[in-house]
Amino acid sequence: MATIEFVDVTKEYPNAKTPAVDNVSFTVHEGAICMLLGTSGSGKTTLLRMVNRLIDPTSGEIRIDGVPTTQQDPIALRRSIGYVIQQVGLFPHLSIEDNVRVVPSILGKSAAETRDRVDELLHLVGLEPAEYRKRYPRQLSGGQQQRVGLARALAADPAVLLMDEPFGALDAITRARLQDELLNVQRGVRKTILFVTHDVEEAFKLGDQIVVMSEGKLVQEGSPIELLAQPASDFVRQLVGADNILRQFEYQPVTAALEPATDAAQERIAADERLLPALLRLIQMRNGALAVVRDGETLGQVSLASVFASVQSIHRNASAASGEHNRSADSAPVIR
Amino acid sequence: MHFLKHRAARELAASLIRVVKEIEWTMIAKMLQFIGDPTNTFWQHTIDTLKLSIVPIILALLIGLSLGVLVARRPVAAFISANLTGLMRAVPTLAVLFIMILYFNQIGFLPSVVALTVLGIPPILLNTIAGLRGVDPSAIEAGQGMGMTQQQVLFRVQIPLVLPVIAAGVRTASVQIIATVPIAGLIGGGGYGDYILAGINLLNIPQLLVGAVGIALLALLAEFALAALQRAVTPAGLRATEPAAIAPSARRSPVGSLADV
Known part of the structure; x- marks a missing residue:
């Protein structure tokens, strides 16, 4: 496992008016999946490719476990980092086995060993x-x-995995399956993963941490819930769909709608559950409340009323933060 | 075959076959006799023919390959070089031959080799360009991203993918060059062309045939040998005929639908 730190990373190209990556700093913690989210041209892929030094930053540095990448030999660095790209880039002349063992093989291991x-x-x-x-x-x-591309990237057991829109070229059903599969694999291997995407759904589904990029700048960085609850700008609000009430239910924890426990709470729900399953159970129960418990201790309860109230308050906060806001076309109607 | 029931027709057919066989065998006997006659220096002519084939093939390979590598990633240069060599190829080899005599101010081996080389460059050049362009850039990017050195990318990715295409170009060029070698006989370049030209002028059919059949056999031999080479340098994953490894695909995966994405 490894920590990746970006420190004032800037990449300028000659003949370009604005930097491709502009003074970006953030940290990806060990074993986290960090999603680099942005539109095309936002600098997210450039940022990713600077980690394994396919591109070198103009200024600033990237440290893996405290060691600046520029102090390492790029070839050795790349061999210690898994790399998955959208076009997969399998070698057509090699069998699947030989494709998977490419990195061990360039490190000098024989087919029998691997x-x-x-x-x-x-x-x-x-x-x-x-x-x-x-x-x-x-x-x-x-x-x-x-799948073979992912296996190939994991072959030398790297601590860091770089994924550049790996599922972008797949159909929706296959993409969803592979996203599930990646989460599954990650539970076993616990890599530090940097994942470039332009797909907000994908970012929320996979990310422990989301870094929103726009025009080379880091716009906001935080957990999916933080982005939903406190979008730093209208751009982020529109991008993550902070106005989207369903997404709020999907990602807000039940503790966001906590109220003091009463006798109405006949059933229990774990404190790390999300609002959506709580809401569905409350609707099934028709009325009543769910006791929110953590480690056997009752923290309070959630009811239909408290859930609605919490979503409304989140929404009010969001509106207040941006002054008068125009509801974007794709946002869900707000319950008032 | 009803008419064969008639005795006369059967006899006629039999005598026809006899005559043809007679001519054939006499012809082959005469050709062997010609080859065996030391004054005809068959061995020397064979060596000259081989020289006139192999030297232009190697030169065409060197020029076509290096030019191809140079221009493959430069569209304008590739366009110019491909069309220029193509244009040179469009000029009849006979004309090139005489231009070369004027240029070198001599006859014989050198102008012959140059004229034949010009013939062989385009297929090799075009295939080199097409082969290099055909290498999936994402395979190269993946290779670099995984920590391959430039050399490893070249030897493990690019060359294995390009070699079969270049081999196909060499095969085409070689057969064309060999088939055109007799033209060297016109300007004293030697080889089987001497037999063919002399055979025509003297109406010496066995002599003509020794030259013509000799060249034909050589061209066929090159075709088969280079086809085998082309197959040998084509990695299994790129072959049109599926290797045995495809057989298990008919089965469904025992792990279930997961893998059948």
Whole structure:
């Protein structure tokens, strides 16, 4: 595991009016999935490619576990970092097995030594080794190819994984499956993952931390809930859909709607649950309340009234923060 | 075959076959006799033919390959070089041959080699450009991103992917060059062309055939050998005919639908 620190990172290209990446600083903690979210041209991919020094920053530095990347040999650095790209980039002339063992192989390991590791990795990404080991990339679907891409990136057991819109070229169903799969894999391997996306849903689904980029600048950085609750600007509010009441229910914890416990609370709900499942249970119960418990201790309760009140207050805060705000076309109607 | 039931027709057919065989065998015997006659210096002509084939093939390979590598990533340069060599190729080799005589102010081996080389460059150049452009840039980016050195990207990714395409170009160029070698006989370049020209002038059919059949056999031999080479340098993952490894794909994955994305 590793911590990645970005310190005043700037990348300027000659002949460009504005920097591609402009004075960006933030920290990704060990074992976290950090989503770099932004539109195309926001500098998110440039930022990612500076981590493994495919691009070198003009100024500032990136530290992995405190060591600036510029102090390391770029080749050795890249071999210690997993890299997954949208176009997958499997080698068409090599079997799946040989594709997965590319990094161990350039590190000088033989096929015999890495055989078990390849099997383990193919299992991990949901491909049966006996069936897929000897096949070739063109015999696989796009989704299967990206699974191999993920296995290949994990082959040398890197502490850091860089993913550049890895699921961007896949259809919606395959993308959702691979997102689930990635979360599954991550539970086992606990890598520090930097993940570039322009898809807000993907950012919220996968991210422990979201870094919103726009025109090379870091606009806001925080957990999905922080972004929803306190968007730093109208841009972020529109991007993350802070006005979207469903997303609020999906990501706000039940503790956001806590009220003092009463006799109405016949059933219990864990404190780390989200508002949406609580709301669904409250609707099923028709009335009443859920006791919110953490480690067997009752913190309070949530009821339909308290849930609505909390969402309204979040929304009021958001409106107050931006003065008069225009409801964006795609936002859900607000309950008043 | 009803008419063969008639005795006369059967006899006629039989005698026809006899005559053809007779001519054939006499012809082959005469050709062998010609080859065996030391005054005809068949061995020397064979060596000259091989020289006139191999030297232009190697030169065309060197020029076509290095030019191709140079221009592949430069669209304008690629366009110019491909069309320029194509234009040179469009001029009949016979004309090139005489231009080369004027240029070098001599006849024989050198102008012949140059004229034949001009013929062989375009297929190799075009295939080198097409091959290099055909390499998926994302494969190269992935290679670099995983920490391959420039050399490793070249030897592990680019060359294996480009080699089969270049081999196809060499095959085309070689067969064209070999088939055109007899033209060197016109300007004293030697080789089987001498037999063909002399055979025509003297109406010596066996001599003509030794030259013509010799060249044809050489071209066929090159075609088969280079086709085999092309197959050998084509990695299994790129072959049109599926290797045995595809067989398990018919089965469904035992892990279930997860892998069937």
